[in-house]
């Protein structure tokens with residue numbers, strides 16, 4: 001056999017080995033049969049040795065001697081990926097990755113659940129706070145409405161004080177026993193709160209006067225009226241018109257003289273403005 005023929009046979013063998021190695025690697029990668037390529041390579045080399053290998057090598061170039069080695073190395077490398085140990089390690093790695101992924105998934109789910117629970121808790125708290133505030137606002141509004149319902153009104157609209165209570169002067173008591181509101185004659189005079197009229201008529205220095213007994217036991221006196229619109233014994237509601245302001249009796253000009261008495265007697269008086277303010281009147 002010529003050296004050329006030997007080279008041709010070796011080339012064919014190399015091609016077959018490469019094909020087998022590639023197939024083995026492909027099978028191994030596909031997770032199929034574990035294929036011992038190294039044994040096949042040895043067998044191939046044995047077949048090569050079985051012929052006129054030793055004699056023909058003398059005339060053959062170095063290539064055949066080195067090529068099978070490198071081929072064997074390539075096959076051996078392929079064999080690593082095809083070995084049971086490698087496959088097992090790969091399986092273990094895949095399993096570890098899957099486990100880690102599952103754990104991450106569980107942790108993410110737990111975190112999401114905790115976040116949702118926290119959000120729900122916050123929402124519930126916010127709702128409770130809002131409800132509490134709404135209840136508080138409603139309570140305040142109700143209290144305000146109740147206070148407004150109970151609040152006294154001023155005896156005349158837009159009251160302007162022309163003489164304060166308690167000022168020393170030429171009065172019988174030695175001081176001013178009421179508060180004067182400067183109003184034109186004919187201005188409507190209102191009941192500061194509900195009560196019962198105890199007198200409605202002329203009272204000497206007070207001129208035309210209305211006295212109303214209030215629910216708290218006090219008496220409200222409205223003096224110097226030009227007109228009286230109520231009668232003794234009549235119940236009057238808060239804000240009801242009792243008459244019209246004037247300048248009757250001992251009066252130096254048009255005004256309403258207003259008193260709050262603790263009993264229906266001259267001089268038994270308190271500061272009417274203070275009293276009205278204590279009962280919510282705006283002045």
Ligand SMILES: [Zn+2]
Pocket residue numbers: 163176178179180256257258
């Ligand atoms: Zn007066």
